[in-house]
Amino acid sequence: GAVVSQHPSWVICKSGTxxxxxxxxxxxxxxxxFWYRQFPKQSLMxxxxxxxxxxxxxxxxxxxxxxxxxxxxxxxxxxTVTSAHPEDSSFYICSARDGQGLExxxxxxxxxxxxx
Amino acid sequence: QKEVEQDPGPLSVPEGAIVSLxxxxxxxxxxxxxxxxxxxRKGPELLMxxxxxxxxEDGRFTAQVDKSSKYISLFIRDSQPSxxxxxxxxxxxxxxxxxxxxxxTRLKVLA
Numbered sequence: 001g002a003v004v005s006q007h008p009s010w011v012i013c014k015s016g017t018x019x020x021x022x023x024x025x026x027x028x029x030x031x032x033x034f035w036y037r038q039f040p041k042q043s044l045m046x047x048x049x050x051x052x053x054x055x056x057x058x059x060x061x062x063x064x065x066x067x068x069x070x071x072x073x074x075x076x077x078x079x080t081v082t083s084a085h086p087e088d089s090s091f092y093i094c095s096a097r098d099g100q101g102l103e104x105x106x107x108x109x110x111x112x113x114x115x116x
Numbered sequence: 117q118k119e120v121e122q123d124p125g126p127l128s129v130p131e132g133a134i135v136s137l138x139x140x141x142x143x144x145x146x147x148x149x150x151x152x153x154x155x156x157r158k159g160p161e162l163l164m165x166x167x168x169x170x171x172x173e174d175g176r177f178t179a180q181v182d183k184s185s186k187y188i189s190l191f192i193r194d195s196q197p198s199x200x201x202x203x204x205x206x207x208x209x210x211x212x213x214x215x216x217x218x219x220x221t222r223l224k225v226l227a
Contacts, residue, residue: 006159032213041124043204044160066197093159097213104150105206105215107159 003027004096006108013084014116016020021079021111023094029074030096033069034105036089084115119143120219122205122218131227135192139205139218141202146207150179151190154202154220163203164190195225 003026003095013019032051036044048064050056058064068080068090072085077096081088084101095105122139129135148167152160164179166172166188172179178191188207192199203212206226 002162004159034166041222043217046214049214091157095159095187104162104165105213106162107152109159112157 002098002104002106004030004041004094004106004108006111008111009109010112010114012114012116015085016083019020019081019084019113021081021092021094023077023079023096023108025075025096025098025106028100030077030098031074032094032097033071033077034093034097035069035077035079036093038093038110040091044093047079058101076093081113084113086115089113089115119216120205120207120218123221124219126222126224128224128226131194131197131225132196133195133225135195135199135223135225137190137192137203137205137221137223139188139207140186141188141207141216143207143209143216144183144186145209147210149179149188150206150215151177151179152204152206153199154204156201160204166184183226195223197225197227199223199225 005024007022035047047062048056048058050069056069071077093110095107120141151164154160166179169181169183176193180189202220204220206215
């Protein structure tokens with residue numbers, strides 16, 4: 001149980017294009033989903049927290065107009081990187097918290113984005 | 117000073133050794149403590165979840181929390197080459213659900 005999927009697993013795009021990443025909880029309802037960014041050999045950096053049906057809460061320094069987050073249902077959240085630039089190249093990971101009261105986040109396999 | 121400190125390693129041990137991984141923290145409000153394992157280019161996988169102080173054992177893994185010292189540990193018994201990965205500690209206060217991660221310790225178990 002507690003499986004989280006992400007799609008795509010990797011994407012290469014040209015500078016200036018937008019990229020959408022999907023995060024799905026496959027066998028539980030996720031009241032809260034989180035989006036992280038990870039640079040090589042570094043830890044996870046929280047970008048934003050999203051609750052189903054409400055606006056995402058962004059961490060300080062994260063541009064909300066650049067990283068659009070939509071949490072339309074209890075099993076799906078999307079992250080759209082708008083007008084991507086090479087410095088946006090990174091490993092993006094989502095996690096989902098189940099609604100059973102545990103303080104546990106289950107992570108997706110990550111999406112590697114390369115912007116040329 | 118970071119809220120959570122973790123030695124980045126790498127830590128190299130021979131197969132079969134007992135591995136000790138540690139994190140220290142500064143926020144006494146942390147109540148929930150997690151250990152994740154992350155293989156290269158993969159998402160973190162939850163290994164252990166502990167609430168407040170004490171020990172928890174699951175197979176070859178034992179998690180310890182000492183809130184008085186603000187110190188948590190993960191022990192791996194009979195380590196295997198397949199345990200080679202980065203181990204991340206994470207912690208949170210009750211009700212926030214926002215995790216604070218350590219930098220991760222890279223572990224190499226040599227066959």
